[in-house]
Amino acid sequence: MNVSDLSPKELSDRLTSGTLFFRTGPFTFSLRTELPEIIDAFGLLYGDFPVLEPGYADFHASLEKLRGVKSWFSPQGTFLNSGVPQFNPFPLQTALPHLEWGLNRCVFRNAHNYLMVHAAVVERGGRALILVGTSGSGKSTLCAALVLRGWRLLSDEIALIAPDGKLAALARPIGLKGESIRAIEEFSPDACMGPGSRGTSKGLIAHLVPPKESVLRVHERARPSWIFFVNYTADASVALTPVSKAKALMRVADCAFNYTLLGRQGFETLAGVVDASRTFELTYSNLAEAVALLDGPDSEARLGTRQRQREQLNARNGTSRGLAQAREDGAAAPERLELAVEPRSRHASSSSAEPTSH
Amino acid sequence: MSLAPEIKAKARTPLLWRRWGDETVVYNPASGQTHLLDLVSGEGLSCLQESFLDLGTLCERLAHRLDIENDAQLRSYVAMLLSQFEELGLLELEGVS
Numbered sequence: 074m075n076v077s078d079l080s081p082k083e084l085s086d087r088l089t090s091g092t093l094f095f096r097t098g099p100f101t102f103s104l105r106t107e108l109p110e111i112i113d114a115f116g117l118l119y120g121d122f123p124v125l126e127p128g129y130a131d132f133h134a135s136l137e138k139l140r141g142v143k144s145w146f147s148p149q150g151t152f153l154n155s156g157v158p159q160f161n162p163f164p165l166q167t168a169l170p171h172l173e174w175g176l177n178r179c180v181f182r183n184a185h186n187y188l189m190v191h192a193a194v195v196e197r198g199g200r201a202l203i204l205v206g207t208s209g210s211g212k213s214t215l216c217a218a219l220v221l222r223g224w225r226l227l228s229d230e231i232a233l234i235a236p237d238g239k240l241a242a243l244a245r246p247i248g249l250k251g252e253s254i255r256a257i258e259e260f261s262p263d264a265c266m267g268p269g270s271r272g273t274s275k276g277l278i279a280h281l282v283p284p285k286e287s288v289l290r291v292h293e294r295a296r297p298s299w300i301f302f303v304n305y306t307a308d309a310s311v312a313l314t315p316v317s318k319a320k321a322l323m324r325v326a327d328c329a330f331n332y333t334l335l336g337r338q339g340f341e342t343l344a345g346v347v348d349a350s351r352t353f354e355l356t357y358s359n360l361a362e363a364v365a366l367l368d369g370p371d372s373e374a375r376l377g378t379r380q381r382q383r384e385q386l387n388a389r390n391g392t393s394r395g396l397a398q399a400r401e402d403g404a405a406a407p408e409r410l411e412l413a414v415e416p417r418s419r420h421a422s423s424s425s426a427e428p429t430s431h
Numbered sequence: 432m433s434l435a436p437e438i439k440a441k442a443r444t445p446l447l448w449r450r451w452g453d454e455t456v457v458y459n460p461a462s463g464q465t466h467l468l469d470l471v472s473g474e475g476l477s478c479l480q481e482s483f484l485d486l487g488t489l490c491e492r493l494a495h496r497l498d499i500e501n502d503a504q505l506r507s508y509v510a511m512l513l514s515q516f517e518e519l520g521l522l523e524l525e526g527v528s
Contacts, residue, residue, distance in 0.1 A: 319454030323467050333463055337447065340458035340465060344449045 077120035085112050094125040098243040098291050103130040111136055114169050118246040118267045118280055121288040132179040136172050154179050169270050170278040173248055177230050181330040188234040188342045189330040194227035195219045200298035201240040203232050205328050211305025214253040217281050218364045221261040226287035238345040239294040244287040246280035254279045256360050297346040301355045311362040314354045321352035439483035439525040440513055442476050462520045475512050483525045486510055
């Protein structure tokens with residue numbers, strides 16, 4: 074049974090009594106709220122999510138209206154996990170974004186059996202594209218657009234990387250801010266969006282309903298194949314620029330919630346993901362152009378898919394060793410040749426020589 | 432500040448390594464830090480994996496590996512590298528009084 078199979082009264086009864094249990098990816102949540110606008114929005118945004126019978130939950134979330142004098146003048150809300158507030162009180166009109174942020178917070182503060190990176194993840198053909206970017210980088214907008222073009226949504230906020238290096242799904246509504254909402258509505262006028270919330274610290278926020286297929290396939294993991302550092306820049310032409318794997322590792326580590334906490338396992342897991350991926354910086358201003366770059370007829374060649382397949386085939390046939398293996402074996406001739414041509418420039422520059430630390 | 436010439440250094444163990452092209456990433460479990468090293472830094476630390484080396488021997492090995500001249504400029508640069516590695520906790524030292 075899915076959330077959409079419940080009548081409005083059944084949904085309201087479950088949410089107000091705290092007996093609404095739902096699952097996304099590896100996690101089971103219970104949710105309690107009496108806020109009518111949240112009950113309606115939850116029914117829309119989570120309609121395709123399976124409802125579980127009350128029992129075990131990884132996280133017990135509740136969204137409440139605060140009582141007190143202040144709330145008479147300016148209604149305030151709070152989000153709790155197992156009874157513990159996760160934010161300072163917030164304007165009640167921003168309860169829906171705080172529900173989403175709160176559910177994310179439950180995950181990234183607790184799910185340390187995964188390496189968790191602040192990134193969106195989409196999948197096609199079993200291969201995951203990890204979109205790394207800070208707030209305002211355009212990653213969620215691009216994630217939403219790709220999902221609307223048929224890529225499967227794994228997550229729009231938290232890349233969950235299992236110790237085996239595969240990406241677990243956490244498909245939930247995609248949060249979009251002011252300009253992004255308009256960009257997605259222009260990109261796909263049929264996109265199903267939830268209600269907008271004004272007055273958040275990030276301005277107007279609305280959520281794209283996750284596609285049913287992404288919700289149903291949430292148990293399917295994907296292997297890492299591409300890492301994009303997304304960089305929305307007004308008026309910029311769309312451009313895909315290779316990033317070295319070592320620098321990519323450092324940049325992803327910077328965006329991870331628990332890389333340092335996981336220690337050796339975090340390094341090994343992340344190095345494996347970077348090793349398996351092609352790493353690029355994607356600059357864009359026009360959403361349709363960026364999507365065409367990744368989803369158009371030449372995208373496979375551009376993203377190196379065919380090249381990677383050829384490498385894997387050659388490796389299996391024993392006709393060519395992987396580059397990493399060759400280097401471990403000491404076959405680093407190209408690097409030595411480069412150095413021999415210009416030896417001084419390689420070790421005389423203090424700016425490039427300083428070890429960078431994370 | 433550079434290390435005294437009589438001091439020998441060795442890369443702390445265990446360090447976790449990944450090398451991609453000219454660049455190396457090293458994770459130091461003792462500090463929990465990850466370091467991005469360029470070609471010369473990476474090769475320099477790599478030379479120190481097996482045994483304790485003094486500055487002169489390290490320069491010889493590095494010059495050989497990288498096919499570059501073992502001159503005063505290299506020696507000065509490697510001394511600076513060793514100092515940085517030591518500050519980052521990447522080295523064990525021998526001969527420190």
